Amino acid sequence: MHVVLRQKLQAHSALDADDAAALNRLPYHDRHLANGEDAICQGERPDSAILVLEGMVARYQTLADGRRQFISFHITGELPDAQALFLTEMDHSICALGPAVIAMIPHEALLTLFMRRPGVGLAIWRETLIDAAIFRSTIVNNSARAPLARAAHFFCEQYYRARSRFSRRGEVGTCSLPLSQAQLGDTLGMSIVTVNRTVQQLRRTGTMDWNDGVLQVKNWAKLAVLGEFDPAYLHARAPRRL
Amino acid sequence: MHVVLRQKLQAHSALDADDAAALNRLPYHDRHLANGEDAICQGERPDSAILVLEGMVARYQTLADGRRQFISFHITGELPDAQALFLTEMDHSICALGPAVIAMIPHEALLTLFMRRPGVGLAIWRETLIDAAIFRSTIVNNSARAPLARAAHFFCEQYYRARSRFSRRGEVGTCSLPLSQAQLGDTLGMSIVTVNRTVQQLRRTGTMDWNDGVLQVKNWAKLAVLGEFDPAYLHARAPRRL
DNA sequence: CGGAAATTTGACAACCTTCAAGAGGAGTGG
DNA sequence: CCACTCCTCTTGAAGGTTGTCAAATTTCCG
Helix, strand or coil, X not given: CHHHHHHHHHCCCCCCHHHHHXXXXXCCEEEEECCCCEEECCCXXXXXXXXXXXXXXEEEEECCCCCEEEEEEECCCXXXXXXXXXXXXXXXXXXXXXXXXXXXXXXXXXXXXXXXXXXXXXXXXXXXXXXXXXXHHHHHHHHHCCHHHHHHHHHHHHHHHHHCCCCCCCCCEEEECCCCHHHHHHHXXXXXXXXXXHHHHHHHCCCEEEECCEEEECCHHHHHXXXXXXXXXXXXXXXXXX | CHHHHXXXXXXXXXXXXHHHHHHHCCCCEEEEECCCXXXXXXXXXXXXXXXXXXXEEEEEEECCCCCEEEEEXXXXXXXXXXXXXXXCCCCCEEEEEEEEEEEEEEHHXXXXXXXXXXXXXXXXXXXXXXXXXXXXXXXXXXXXXXHHHHHHHHHHHHHHHHHCCCCCCCCCEEEECCCCHHHHHHHHXXXXXXXXXXXXXXXXXXXXXXXXXXXXXXXXXXXXXXXXXXXXXXXXXXXXCC
């Protein structure tokens, strides 16, 4: 757990030895989630933060008629409910896509850590700010792009983020993306039928494939053009110290 | 300037006397913006944060074909680019809707303030988290709701936020909303024609009117139902201290 | 092996966007 | 003062895209 969190924070923030040591003393306990299981629901007031250790979790809101809208997806090292540290009531739910393992870290322990090591607090603040930057991009994507570009942009983002822990971000390769087409529809705001036809259309471009929860990128440059994808908004590297 | 910021932060965070005093010593300078003028553009690396003093400003992204997608709107007391404190490069632009006055507060002064008065830093952190909560809601609204509900929800949010500085949030009344229909289209992801017809449809419900940049709510309860509006996501009150 | 879920395909209707044009106002310059 | 332009709002019509309905096929899982 500790190494996962430390690596994530160090991807964009400088932590000194004392910060790292303090991180290593954070208490937590693991929790295993089945496919589709909720880690936390809208309206609840959690007293622990979630750190994804394995698998993928998603944030979603439930609409008045029961439909779901997915908001974001999170992989190993991410803190999908960091905002709950300061916003007591959850305005959305978090569920597992496929089996997942998460660590539950008591809010209290994090808050005292922030007092003792402000650098850690700032790193997590930055984490939440990157989260918000991704939300902004999602607003633009779902509101303004036609289905093909919208789906392409989504695939680009997931692929780029999944591989950013390694050095080779773009280029050919695969990553895990364990969604159904129906869930992708609830992500991009399109009907299942349109999702299906759009994905087929994307496949025909020869830039990517997506099967059995695995996204395969065959021509990154072309896919990025189709999706108008510019990774600047992911703020992958912006170290700054107080 | 100082009183505007202090009131905003105290709306959701407890500040002690020393925090307030430190806020009052923040340096800044005013800047007047003409209608449509950009306060800051995508790609820039600001060294000051923006605080809205008068009027309204909007965040937006520019798409590959030059179209605009508005992301959020900000009124007196809000910090529309607080994230730039820790994410150096702007991933969006900020412009004025109608004439506006903003205060520019040097990042350096804010960062040293956070070191001396962590409570102020936390208050602004919470501010950015509420920002993100609004983004989540916008994703849901623009992705999943039909035009009428989408527009109704948008009007509800703007009205509720504009009036939250006073005690009477819901109920009958007016607030400033100086957008054109075309700009509302670039906000909700609808064409001008659809915006026009949707607004007319909303007017016919008798719940609201919107003319000359003024939003008038005539039947708050019914409008909130039309827009499926639940203000919980605005986290208007959630005081918590370290 | 059987049943449920996911993917795929077709057809059609509804909706939205685009194109086009006119009305009303605000601001500018002759 | 009026003509002119520009912008916004409004309305109509046509065409295209997307959602809905329905059903077949494949895959997954017990």
